[in-house]
Amino acid sequence: MTETAQPTTARRVDWIELFFDLAIVAFVAQLAVGLHGDPGAAQFLTFVAWSIPAWWAWTNVMVCINVLPTLPPRMAAFALLLATGTIGLMAASVTQTTERVWAFALANGALRLILLMLWVYRANRAGHALMRPLLYNGATAILWIASTFVPAPYNFVIWAVAILLEILLLRADTRSVSRNVQVDIAHASERLGLFMIILIGESVLSVVTTLSDHWSAASALAALLAFASIALIAWGFFVAGGNVIEDGMTRLNERGDVAALLDTVMLIPYLIVASVTMFSAGLATAIAHPMAQLPLGAAVCLGGGAALFYLTNAVVMLRYGSAPRQVLPWAIPAVLLPVAVIALGQSVTGTGDLLAVTAIVVAVIVVSGVNRRRSSL
Secondary structure, three states, X not given: OOOOOOOOOOOOOXXXXXXXXXXXXXXXXXXXXXXXXXXXXXXXXXXXXXXXXXXXXXXXXXXXXXXXXXXXXXXXXXXXXXXXXXXXXXXXXXXXXXXXXXXXXXXXXXXXXHHHHHHHHHHHHHOOOOHHHHHHHHHHHHHHHHHXXXXXXXXXXXXXXXXXXXXXXXXXXXXXXXXXXXXXXXXXXXXXXXXXXXXXXXXXXXXXXXXXXXXXHHHHHHHHHHHHHHHHHHHHHHHHOOOHHHHHHHXXXXXXXXXXXHHHHHHOHHHHXXXXXXXXXXXXXXXXXXXXXXXXXXXXXXXXXXXXXXXXXXXXXXXXXXXXXXXXXXXXXXXXXXXXXXXXXXOOXXXXXXXXXXXXXXXXXXXXXXXXHHHHO
């Protein structure tokens, strides 16, 4: 990233960006299927292997569009449409086997070439050196494409190297980035927030479709509890949390803390995506089998997903600069109590697990609200 510093424009998210986000969420929905039922270590590892590259691809596109606001609108829109196509190919490549990994890798390579086109255009217009975009997007595109000719599991190693190279390039040049790039906080926070709405909305869709497939009074009650837990999580994130994302990113931007911005925009939020996907899969299994004990994998998805969601939110707030006394009072029970659901899942029915999770979410909202009022006094 070597774009000349721009003032914060407070521009709105464009519709074509939301179209691109829908493709990513479709990818996540495809991944979530593998976590339904009783997923084991292999299913969780498969989920990680597919989801990390997809999330990293999304963040690269989001940041590119954010810090290059002067791209010609038609060029940006065309690039986003091409990027949407690559994400669609990634989603179609997802299976529980490695037979389509070549297509997934090829799509990632193509996406880097699309971004390279944008960065080279701006570098030429601004008179900047081409070395950085050629390394960041060009070299990694070669790695992704080369991995299509490498058998598993060595191709996954190449994927990891390509992503690690991009992360190291970002980390190594944070001082230069802080001088040359101005993040549009309003755009970035809105983009992250809207992505979360779409992601949580996919969980609601999962509840509806699972109830439709397992139509009974018991499943209806379980679906009602599942919807309540999702709605309350959304309430806590978007309403009770206020403008936490925008306020936190503004503080980091004003301090020129690019490393923390990278963490809170590109790296840490992946865990939120993973946690919501796990949680959604656990909900679906509980709705499908409301009167049976949850298998261990489903209990891990349900309780572990909720715990990871709140843990990630706590880490992000601390990275924003919030005082531990503002975070820990609600974060500790929010992380520990859902973990107990994993053990509970082996002794109660799926409906009982859903009731426990819903009660935990309510308790977290109440505790965080009380703590926030006390901190403001």
